[in-house]
Amino acid sequence: MDSRAAVKKIGLMVLALVTAFHGVTDTAAAAARTDGPVPALRDIYRDDFLVGVACGGYVYRGKDKDIGGLVGKQFNCLTPENAMKWQPLHPAPDVYKFDEADKLVQFAVANKMQVSGHTLVWHSQTPDWVFKGTDGKDASRKVLLARMREHIQKVAGRYRGKLKGWDVVNEAVADGGTSVLRDSPWKRIIGEDFLEKAYQYAHEADPRAELYYNDYGLEDPAKRDRAVRLIKGLLDKGIPIHAVGNQAHWTLQSPPIAEIEKTLQAFTSLGIKVNFSELDISLYEWGDGADRYKTSVSDDILQKQARRYAEIFALFRKHSKDIERVTFWGPTDKYTWLNFFPVKRSNHPLLFDRAGLPKPAFWAVADPS
Numbered sequence: 001m002d003s004r005a006a007v008k009k010i011g012l013m014v015l016a017l018v019t020a021f022h023g024v025t026d027t028a029a030a031a032a033r034t035d036g037p038v039p040a041l042r043d044i045y046r047d048d049f050l051v052g053v054a055c056g057g058y059v060y061r062g063k064d065k066d067i068g069g070l071v072g073k074q075f076n077c078l079t080p081e082n083a084m085k086w087q088p089l090h091p092a093p094d095v096y097k098f099d100e101a102d103k104l105v106q107f108a109v110a111n112k113m114q115v116s117g118h119t120l121v122w123h124s125q126t127p128d129w130v131f132k133g134t135d136g137k138d139a140s141r142k143v144l145l146a147r148m149r150e151h152i153q154k155v156a157g158r159y160r161g162k163l164k165g166w167d168v169v170n171e172a173v174a175d176g177g178t179s180v181l182r183d184s185p186w187k188r189i190i191g192e193d194f195l196e197k198a199y200q201y202a203h204e205a206d207p208r209a210e211l212y213y214n215d216y217g218l219e220d221p222a223k224r225d226r227a228v229r230l231i232k233g234l235l236d237k238g239i240p241i242h243a244v245g246n247q248a249h250w251t252l253q254s255p256p257i258a259e260i261e262k263t264l265q266a267f268t269s270l271g272i273k274v275n276f277s278e279l280d281i282s283l284y285e286w287g288d289g290a291d292r293y294k295t296s297v298s299d300d301i302l303q304k305q306a307r308r309y310a311e312i313f314a315l316f317r318k319h320s321k322d323i324e325r326v327t328f329w330g331p332t333d334k335y336t337w338l339n340f341f342p343v344k345r346s347n348h349p350l351l352f353d354r355a356g357l358p359k360p361a362f363w364a365v366a367d368p369s
Helices: 003-021 026-031 067-074 099-110 141-158 185-190 194-205 221-236 257-268 299-318 360-366
Strands: 050-055 077-080 114-122 165-170 210-215 243-246 249-251 273-282 323-328
Touching: 050 067, 050 114, 067 099, 077 099, 077 323, 099 114, 114 141, 114 194, 114 210, 114 273, 141 185, 141 194, 165 194, 185 194, 194 210, 194 221, 210 221, 210 273, 221 257, 243 257, 257 273, 257 299, 273 299, 299 360
Parallel strands: 050 077, 050 323, 077 114, 114 165, 165 210, 210 243, 243 273, 249 273, 273 323
Antiparallel strands: none
């Protein structure tokens, strides 16, 4: 029996057990699924694409004694969730705080994981001083370009040769309106060529690193069109972009699989790869502010999430030649950003529950056929 057949057999046994636990907490249901071996996703998808995870310092600090082992076993690429963003890393003009980023890279190396950097240029989680002159007004184009270049050289240069690639620019495409680009301080002060400069500086800092553009909501046809126009324009100018990161913060119902596939094909038609860079499947639709899963998640919902993950990974496997990496935005439900955004509540969007035990969604991903 090959490894995928074995996974499927185990999964069927597990799903049969789950039906006997209707209505219990997700942790209790998951506990019923640990009788057999838990395979490693990094092994299952070895010939398809990297299976990554976003993590913070909790993964190496030891307060959660099991999380480091789970991450090291299951995933083969690590994205520092916040440690390489401008605000925590470079909070003041002459202050850099590399400790957590360095330790995450060390953890990844020790566990034979690649590292994907996130993110060099973003309008959010960037301190106000970056965009201000000495008079408190907006900095000049020259000053802001110099700050961007210094930051990218310092950060990407520190990890030169150690990272697989970088999300160089994050979320620059407008959500609506007629403009391709978001009205960010980067665009207002520097101009639309701020992206060209960012990729130029990143390539200079680490010529061998892959360079990515990363954004959300790309299944919306209008935003997808804007993003495709942006990337095509940059590629036509010779700007080195190796992949588009589709954040993939999706829900049980949206976006439709057909739109996910159209988006993937739209970018790969440009001759580049796609990273599904921040994957999670929220139990809440956007705009729903309830906290209905605070104490438990019914088996019906867990199975619905499992089916959703299964159809998504069936699509990923179908297009595996065009996909370089699929990264989950957090290792377990305990560490998901969706427990705090858009409101504070209990969400359960990942493959492992708060105790680090595999959910039905895990087994669906282990064998989505």
